[in-house]
Amino acid sequence: MLSISSIKGDAGYYSHEDNYYASGSLDSRWMGEGAEKLGLKGEVASADMDAVRQGRLPDGSDLSRMVDGVNKHRSGYDLTFSAPKSVSVMALVGEDRRFIEAHNRAVAVVMKEVEQLVSARITQEGKTETVLTGSMVAALYNHDTSRDLDPQVHTHALVFNATFADEKWRSLASDTRMKTGFSENLYATKIALGNLYRSALREDIESMGFETVAAGKHGLWELKDVPVDIFSSRSQAIREAAGPDASAKSRDVAALDTRQAKAWADPDLLKADWRRRLTDEKFDIGHYISQAQARVEITAPVVAGQGGMRAPGQPGIASSGEAADELVQKAVSDTISALSDKKVQFTWSEMLAGTVSRLPSAPGLFEQARAGIEAAIEGQRLIPLDREKGIFTSDIHLLNELSVHQLARTAVAEQTVLVLPERAQERDIPAGDAVSVLSQDKSPVAILSGRGGAQTLR
Numbered sequence: 001m002l003s004i005s006s007i008k009g010d011a012g013y014y015s016h017e018d019n020y021y022a023s024g025s026l027d028s029r030w031m032g033e034g035a036e037k038l039g040l041k042g043e044v045a046s047a048d049m050d051a052v053r054q055g056r057l058p059d060g061s062d063l064s065r066m067v068d069g070v071n072k073h074r075s076g077y078d079l080t081f082s083a084p085k086s087v088s089v090m091a092l093v094g095e096d097r098r099f100i101e102a103h104n105r106a107v108a109v110v111m112k113e114v115e116q117l118v119s120a121r122i123t124q125e126g127k128t129e130t131v132l133t134g135s136m137v138a139a140l141y142n143h144d145t146s147r148d149l150d151p152q153v154h155t156h157a158l159v160f161n162a163t164f165a166d167e168k169w170r171s172l173a174s175d176t177r178m179k180t181g182f183s184e185n186l187y188a189t190k191i192a193l194g195n196l197y198r199s200a201l202r203e204d205i206e207s208m209g210f211e212t213v214a215a216g217k218h219g220l221w222e223l224k225d226v227p228v229d230i231f232s233s234r235s236q237a238i239r240e241a242a243g244p245d246a247s248a249k250s251r252d253v254a255a256l257d258t259r260q261a262k263a264w265a266d267p268d269l270l271k272a273d274w275r276r277r278l279t280d281e282k283f284d285i286g287h288y289i290s291q292a293q294a295r296v297e298i299t300a301p302v303v304a305g306q307g308g309m310r311a312p313g314q315p316g317i318a319s320s321g322e323a324a325d326e327l328v329q330k331a332v333s334d335t336i337s338a339l340s341d342k343k344v345q346f347t348w349s350e351m352l353a354g355t356v357s358r359l360p361s362a363p364g365l366f367e368q369a370r371a372g373i374e375a376a377i378e379g380q381r382l383i384p385l386d387r388e389k390g391i392f393t394s395d396i397h398l399l400n401e402l403s404v405h406q407l408a409r410t411a412v413a414e415q416t417v418l419v420l421p422e423r424a425q426e427r428d429i430p431a432g433d434a435v436s437v438l439s440q441d442k443s444p445v446a447i448l449s450g451r452g453g454a455q456t457l458r
Contacts, residue, residue, distance in 0.1 A: 055161065089226055104155070114193065145270075178391050180348050196365060230281060332381075380395055
């Protein structure tokens, strides 16, 4: 499961000892090319985290924004990855460290994709554009209990509001109008990112010989035969609040509504209680692990599983080739068709979210989707309506007179011009030759401007 929110507090909030009962120590680390550029590596020091959160970077750069003596700099975003309950049981009650390591690897897979979404707004020669930077500053904290003190392996991946682009540190891009900013793309692709985490973790764990089973909607799964209901106080509260058939969004709302302050308990007593619950269920963890090991010894390496995710060390759908290209092209085409059925114009983030949701979850997912979208622009299936290629229409709509009129009305209302300056050409020709020029150019939309009045242009 993946949830996204704003960073809530300082380093103390994420590193407090009541967040790691079972492991006995906090597992934290820096991640991202931006963090590396700042010299932030390894374990997260609280002083460094707090400074970066406030926009004060180790190299002396200052992104803080003081208003009436108060720093209004936005800290960034908290991406919380929660492992399936059965994985937490095996990791924390069964004390099998391999499950935490698999969780960490799955989180890393997703965070590499998130880094590809990181962007900044850059102004050059009077023109401001959203530019992908690939430079993320993130701090990751592993926690091991839920608010109800059930075993719950989860990671807070904090993406700070800082990125390096065009020789300086900048705040992350935000673009509420054209939806091209980092936060807009992050929230738009939340479901795809969550699916990628679950697929990566599932394939990793299945490669250890453990069997998994589907556990409801939204791609949820659990380890086969591991008791989870006895450790699911939080999930039960959410289900009761949202209902059994609730959507992912409804479950997120219910999670907030049922949230309680985290209590404290003696770690040794808590772990003893967890073990007692498993004993009451007559579940033998040692035997369960032995069965998995036996499967590994008698079966061939897993190549690719139900989620389309590559098994460790094996090639998968992310590989280049005609089949992969066709899959991406179909995902882009289906997204264009689906969006065109609903509206005349749509945003980059809508195109990206729709495309990745139609592709198998695998590393390189977002890179493939972006390449497919760019190919659709080059092939004029997608028609950019602005210089930054943040808003589009489709070739389908440009063949429909009513759709063209609607685009024109929207442009007038928003005081925008539907033209790409780099494609505009100034030609000194008689108005009467314009038709001949346009027939050769074959642009889907053309704007004529000249002297002589409407009669001449007509």
